[in-house]
Amino acid sequence: MKKIGILGGVGWASTLDYYRGLCAGSWARQTAAGDHAEGGPLPSPRITIDSVNQAQTRSLRGIAGDEASWAAFDAVFRDALLVLQGAGCDFAVIASNTPHARLHAIRRGVDMPVLSIFDATAGVTAQSKCTTALVIGTRVTMQASNYAEVLAAHGVQANAPLAESEISEAQAMIDEDFHGGASATARARLLRFCRKHAAPGCAVILACTELPLAFPDHIDDAQFEAEGFIFINPSAAHVTAALDRALANDPD
8 A cells, every 4th residue: 555645734624634535435445345354453544744834825825827926835835745755655645726736836856746636626527427617716726727728638618717806705715714614604605606606517616625525425525416516526536546546556
């Protein structure tokens, strides 16, 4: 079983869920395969977590289209990945959507593989049979073209970029209602946003790792239906991809 690195802290609530999902998912797969040894626990994947300071990373966000302005932001995440690499992790996941928009720069100089949340999410969205998708996330995620490009490669068209006021609405919702978990008020606010912006029949991608916390009954489901919407849970899709790699028998 390969050792997993989790780059967490953005934010802490979803980092906890990644750890739980990886451990619980590993046990579930081994139990289903009949690997349970009577009288003893199943082996859990070895995991190292390096948690960054979200207040710091938020303050270091750059300007869309200005590569140089992101240098300090990229460096914080790169340094954390290097810590995980030095701890002997075979690969890593960043437990957050936002820094994936900078993954091309963050992983420069990092030899350890870093699994993309975009790739994992796009695969699940394509399996939903939806041909269009609404991406909801932080300002960085919604301004970037990463999700649209990866979804297009899987035959799914992302929504046209929302107006700046609507992106600000999504960012405020995350900041005010989701950083420490998700209340009934947070869920209601998210559903109002979906009703306002999601076209009928499109997949709604909860592209901030805190947003799926609004649906605790589906926290491990990469795809689920609720309140008349088809939701895609990138966190669950990412955890599944990490388990696939950790439990694979290939040498790398």
